[in-house]
Amino acid sequence: MSADRATLVALSHVWVAARDPLTCARFAEDIVGLQRSEETADPIALRADDRSRALVFSRGGESRLAVEAWDDAALDDIQSRLSEAGFPARRASADECRARRIQSGLLARDATGNAIEIVTRPERSGRRFFGARDAGLKGVANAGLRSTDVAGDLRFWRSLGAEVSDSVGEIAYLAIDDAHHRIALYPSTSKGPLYLAFEVATLDDLMRANYFLAERQIKIVQGPGRQPASEQVFLHFQGPEGLNYTYVTGMAKRDHSRPPRQFPSVAESLCAWGSRADGAPELSPANQGAEP
Amino acid sequence: MIKLRDVCYVRLGTRDLAAAEAFATGVLGLQVAERSKGALYLRSDDRAHTLCYSEGDPGEQAVGFEVDDEASLQDAAATLERLNHRVFAGSREEAGKRKAQAFIAFDDPTGNRIELAVRPERSGKRYFPTRDCGITGFSHVGLNSTDPARDEAFWTQVCNARVSDRIGDIPLMRVNAIHHTIALVRAPKAGLQHINHQVASNDDVMRSYYLLNEKRVPIVFGPGRHPTSGARFLYFKGPDGLVFEYSVGVDEIEDEASHRPRQFGFEPTSFCMWGAKPQGMALPNATKD
Numbered sequence: 001m002s003a004d005r006a007t008l009v010a011l012s013h014v015w016v017a018a019r020d021p022l023t024c025a026r027f028a029e030d031i032v033g034l035q036r037s038e039e040t041a042d043p044i045a046l047r048a049d050d051r052s053r054a055l056v057f058s059r060g061g062e063s064r065l066a067v068e069a070w071d072d073a074a075l076d077d078i079q080s081r082l083s084e085a086g087f088p089a090r091r092a093s094a095d096e097c098r099a100r101r102i103q104s105g106l107l108a109r110d111a112t113g114n115a116i117e118i119v120t121r122p123e124r125s126g127r128r129f130f131g132a133r134d135a136g137l138k139g140v141a142n143a144g145l146r147s148t149d150v151a152g153d154l155r156f157w158r159s160l161g162a163e164v165s166d167s168v169g170e171i172a173y174l175a176i177d178d179a180h181h182r183i184a185l186y187p188s189t190s191k192g193p194l195y196l197a198f199e200v201a202t203l204d205d206l207m208r209a210n211y212f213l214a215e216r217q218i219k220i221v222q223g224p225g226r227q228p229a230s231e232q233v234f235l236h237f238q239g240p241e242g243l244n245y246t247y248v249t250g251m252a253k254r255d256h257s258r259p260p261r262q263f264p265s266v267a268e269s270l271c272a273w274g275s276r277a278d279g280a281p282e283l284s285p286a287n288q289g290a291e292p
Numbered sequence: 293m294i295k296l297r298d299v300c301y302v303r304l305g306t307r308d309l310a311a312a313e314a315f316a317t318g319v320l321g322l323q324v325a326e327r328s329k330g331a332l333y334l335r336s337d338d339r340a341h342t343l344c345y346s347e348g349d350p351g352e353q354a355v356g357f358e359v360d361d362e363a364s365l366q367d368a369a370a371t372l373e374r375l376n377h378r379v380f381a382g383s384r385e386e387a388g389k390r391k392a393q394a395f396i397a398f399d400d401p402t403g404n405r406i407e408l409a410v411r412p413e414r415s416g417k418r419y420f421p422t423r424d425c426g427i428t429g430f431s432h433v434g435l436n437s438t439d440p441a442r443d444e445a446f447w448t449q450v451c452n453a454r455v456s457d458r459i460g461d462i463p464l465m466r467v468n469a470i471h472h473t474i475a476l477v478r479a480p481k482a483g484l485q486h487i488n489h490q491v492a493s494n495d496d497v498m499r500s501y502y503l504l505n506e507k508r509v510p511i512v513f514g515p516g517r518h519p520t521s522g523a524r525f526l527y528f529k530g531p532d533g534l535v536f537e538y539s540v541g542v543d544e545i546e547d548e549a550s551h552r553p554r555q556f557g558f559e560p561t562s563f564c565m566w567g568a569k570p571q572g573m574a575l576p577n578a579t580k581d
Contacts, residue, residue, distance in 0.1 A: 207517065
């Protein structure tokens with residue numbers, strides 16, 4: 001891997017261990033607007049852009065987040081850095097790679113215990129993405145991860161080459177490419193994915209979704225709102241089995257000319273418009289009493 | 293032809309001037325320009341005032357439009373009288389109360405009180421809102437109409453208004469490049485259906501949405517987006533049940549000569565392309581009587 005290349009190139013997909021993969025997948029299709037990419041009963045894979053997999057549901061096992069690295073040399077690099085930082089990781093076997101539809105992979109675990117996979121060459125489809133409804137989906141944008149050990153998890157992600165772009169209290173936004181962030185770590189009492197965010201093309205798409213979801217009595221967890229740090233407009237809502245989905249649009253580019261900024265853990269640091277989270281304690285400020 | 297340049301003020305009667313001031317400053321975000329005997333003058337842009345509350349019957353409402361000069365005012369009066377509108381010529385003192393040089397008043401065919409004003413004052417001091425609402429100025433009014441086709445003819449043939457778009461038989465009419473300055477709304481009697489102020493950004497609309505919710509101001513429609521003008525909007529209720537609107541991003545008609553009004557069906561998506569539904573605010577009733 002040449003030095004000028006980023007170690008990580010993209011957020012790849014989220015694999016969700018579900019009790020009822022079919023119900024989860026139907027929601028992802030009919031409500032979120034994803035497209036089924038494989039006709040298998042388990043796992044059920046869905047796409048949001050030209051990559052074959054954005055979200056996978058499978059019965060049992062463990063949920064995991066996959067990020068894409070440049071090539072095998074990058075995997076070697078990451079593996080040695082993780083090892084130095086005290087995070088053992090192993091290469092995925094040929095069978096594991098086939099099951100994941102990747103060329104190669106490194107299976108690791110952050111300090112919290114979240115399964116994180118670093119993958120190369122995840123499959124793409126020659127056929128363009130066509131969503132199940134007119135949601136304006138542009139692809140996977142970012143993911144929120146629950147963290148019981150933010151300092152430890154930051155050490156993990158820095159070993160992968162991610163950098164903190166901004167923090168709100170202990171919440172850390174991590175950049176891996178030109179976007180403000182692709183991963184966000186949220187202090188929590190448990191592990192696992194907090195939300196998976198999909199980019200929509202316009203504010204119109206996000207606001208249409210707001211009324212589309214409300215009409216179907218789908219729980220809006222927070223929003224529509226605007227995240228001050230990343231400038232992205234967001235709408236968090238809840239799917240089956242407590243999995244949170246998010247639509248986002250308008251995220252700022254990463255600004256290399258400044259150090260990470262610190263925002264206090266108050267409501268206005270999390271939403272510039274005044275929306276409040278309901279149903280996901282991690283999304284609420286630590287200082288609940290603080291008024292904007 | 294009466295050449296309207298722009299809408300310039302609204303005058304509203306109220307039984308509770310203090311409540312009106314609390315709303316206009318604390319919720320809407322206007323700036324108090326002047327408090328005089330029984331009247332409150334409010335600013336929303338570089339004009340000396342764009343809204344005036346005075347002690348009286350809330351049914352007393354008037355909308356002021358700016359015309360070019362006194363000669364235009366005389367011509368307008370003659371035109372209106374020829375059409376059997378009773379024209380009231382304002383005295384110098386009454387014009388002073390409107391912060392204008394001169395004015396006349398008359399009723400449109402539905403019975404809405406309309407005023408034509410010459411040289412309404414501007415202020416050298418810039419507008420500074422009472423709260424950070426992002427208001428950039430008073431922009432348009434929704435006017436009740438008992439017969440939209442008849443009233444459209446009045447505004448477009450006696451005055452210089454042009455139809456930008458229609459929803460059912462409801463015309464949205466402009467008097468300058470801005471998509472609409474007058475929106476007619478079918479209703480059983482005369483009255484102001486809403487008063488619009490423009491804000492600077494979508495953020496302002498959304499911030500106000502959450503703030504008004506917290507303040508328990510009844511939000512009657514939105515946040516939404518009009519497919520006609522393209523504006524993002526929020527409608528909410530003020531004193532005496534009068535509806536106010538914030539909006540941003542209203543289109544301008546780029547080519548006056550070639551613009552052809554579009555016809556939108558009378559259905560909810562013609563009023564909001566996002567899917568917002570009005571609550572506690574009737575959509576204009578398009579059924580022909």
